[in-house]
Amino acid sequence: MKAIVKSKPGKGLSLVEVEEPTLQSPHDVKIKILKVSICGTDVHIYEWNDWAKDRIKHFPQIDGHEFVGRVIDVGNEVKNVKSGDLVVSDSHIPCGYCHQCRTGNMHVCQNLKILGVDRDGVFSEYAVLPDTVLIKIDESIPLKYASVMEPLGNAIFTTTAADLRGKVVLIAGAGPIGAMAIEIAKLSGAAFIIVSEPSDYRINMAKSLGADLVINPKEKSVVEEVLKITSGLGADVFLEMSGNENALNDGIKSLKSTGVASILGVYPESKIKFEMNTAVFKNLTIHTITGRKMFETWYMAINWLKYHKLDLSKVVTHEFDFENFEEAFELMASGKSGKIVLNVTKEEEV
Ligand code: NAD
Ligand code: ZN
Numbered sequence: 001m002k003a004i005v006k007s008k009p010g011k012g013l014s015l016v017e018v019e020e021p022t023l024q025s026p027h028d029v030k031i032k033i034l035k036v037s038i039c040g041t042d043v044h045i046y047e048w049n050d051w052a053k054d055r056i057k058h059f060p061q062i063d064g065h066e067f068v069g070r071v072i073d074v075g076n077e078v079k080n081v082k083s084g085d086l087v088v089s090d091s092h093i094p095c096g097y098c099h100q101c102r103t104g105n106m107h108v109c110q111n112l113k114i115l116g117v118d119r120d121g122v123f124s125e126y127a128v129l130p131d132t133v134l135i136k137i138d139e140s141i142p143l144k145y146a147s148v149m150e151p152l153g154n155a156i157f158t159t160t161a162a163d164l165r166g167k168v169v170l171i172a173g174a175g176p177i178g179a180m181a182i183e184i185a186k187l188s189g190a191a192f193i194i195v196s197e198p199s200d201y202r203i204n205m206a207k208s209l210g211a212d213l214v215i216n217p218k219e220k221s222v223v224e225e226v227l228k229i230t231s232g233l234g235a236d237v238f239l240e241m242s243g244n245e246n247a248l249n250d251g252i253k254s255l256k257s258t259g260v261a262s263i264l265g266v267y268p269e270s271k272i273k274f275e276m277n278t279a280v281f282k283n284l285t286i287h288t289i290t291g292r293k294m295f296e297t298w299y300m301a302i303n304w305l306k307y308h309k310l311d312l313s314k315v316v317t318h319e320f321d322f323e324n325f326e327e328a329f330e331l332m333a334s335g336k337s338g339k340i341v342l343n344v345t346k347e348e349e350v
Contacts, residue, residue: 003124004325007060011048015325018062021120021128026077030128031069031087033344035147037316038332039066040175041117046329055117064123065091065115067344068137068146078131086141088149089133090298091115092291096132107291123325125344135298138306144319144341145305145312148176151339152301152312153292154264155180155241160300161287162237162260165189170226170235172196172251173242174206174214176339177264179315181239182209187309194235196222196247201336208314217250226254240265245272252279262287315339 001020004013023030042063045052071085081087094101094109101109115121115129122129137146159181169190171178174197185193195211197203198218206214215225226235234256240248243265252261252275261284279286292298304310317338320328328340 001125002322003062004064004322005060005062005123006045006056009048009053009056009059011046013046013063013325013329015323016060018060018124020126023073023075023128025130026075027131028075028128029071029078029081029087029131029134030073030126031067032072033067033069033122033125033127034347035068035143035341035343036064036123036322037066037147037151037339037341038064038328039151041065042123043329043333045116047333058119061116062120062122062124062127063116064121065117066147066150067122067127068143068149069122069127071134072126074131080131081134081136085136086139086146087134088137088146088298089115089129089135090153090292090294091133091150092294093119093130093133094294106294123342123344135295135302137302141302141305143347144316147341148312148316148339149298149301149305150292151177152180152310153297154289155184156297156300157292158239158241158262158264158287158289159184160188160297161262161289162285164237166191167236168192168194168230169237169239170194170196170222170251170254171211171239171241172222172247173240173244173265174199174202174211175241175335176315178202178239178241179205179209179338180312181241182206182211183310183312183315184304185239186210187304190237192229194226194229196242196250199335202338205314205317205338217247222247222250223253230256234259236260237262243267249273249275252282252284255282255284257282258284260285260287262289264289312339316341319343 094106
């Protein structure tokens with residue numbers, strides 16, 4: 001089968017023929033991959049930055065973790081999906097037995113294996129995955145939106161960590177996840193949504209999604225603008241979705257006393273400067289977010305898409321043929337796109 005593979009350390013990925021995977025355990029499920037989408041993590045692996053050098057240890061390894069596909073074979077013990085089902089999956093594969101898994105926190109399993117990072121991913125014609133991570137979805141959900149449900153889950157987990165009803169919300173970063181958060185904040189009852197974002201392409205994306213105020217931090221002070229619009233009080237809730245240290249600290253300074261910050265961003269370095277005393281003296285609540293809440297955020301995503309409450313047409317901006325993945329990766333790295341989907345198999349070929 002065809003697969004996009006990291007064959008060796010260094011920049012780039014290659015489209016090569018690899019052996020088709022087979023069921024290895026009674027809980028395995030074989031899936032025909034229909035569409036996949038590119039995440040920032042895939043771009044890091046493609047560009048081979050310090051994080052990738054440190055984290056990717058197996059070569060060759062199939063890249064990718066965001067997909068939608070159709071089940072074509074199941075092991076004897078599989079009960080939650082059957083052949084023909086349309087499925088998506090969490091990228092975090094939990095063990096199911098550790099302390100975290102047994103206390104409802106599978107997303108931070110102690111033995112977590114991440115698709116395309118710790119093991120073969122899904123940028124391939126077929127994949128074999130354990131039944132535990134698979135979610136059957138409604139046939140009415142458009143395939144290109146189904147393929148981005150994994151990052152949508154990050155956006156939902158972060159945005160719903162605080163009660164947004166009637167609140168002023170500041171979102172730092174309008175990348176694909178920040179853009180999705182704008183829509184989720186609206187669905188969650190936010191009164192006024194402010195976005196900070198320096199890139200012109202993404203400023204326009206945020207505006208088209210209905211952000212009430214978009215601030216370019218290169219041109220204006222985020223803190224001053226937030227205080228101005230909130231009559232000096234500050235925002236109620238801050239969602240950090242940029243991975244930028246300045247954006248993080250501007251957000252903390254823009255919050256009202258007793259405000260709530262939910263931080264999803266991942267920073268280039270572990271140790272960064274943080275407005276700690278500001279946070280303490282404002283009596284802030286700070287949530288840190290990783291992955292998706294399994295499986296609450298998945299069911300929220302399914303319902304919002306199934307009942308047409310969430311429109312991802314302005315977030316999924318490009319589709320490419322699987323073969324043209326390099327062009328897609330370069331566009332994603334340029335920041336001049338929202339989410340990019342690669343078409344692996346046409347439905348009629350399954
Ligand atoms: P992205 O890199 O595509 O988007 C980040 C956006 O932030 C970009 O549009 C960028 O222009 C903007 N930005 C840069 N500097 C800024 C500043 N000073 N102020 C405001 N905005 C600024 O990333 P994404 O895929 O949308 O993901 C968002 C963040 O969440 C990233 O940091 C990513 O690494 C992180 N992430 C975390 C998890 C997790 O489990 N914790 C999962 C997925 C992604
Ligand atoms: Zn576990």
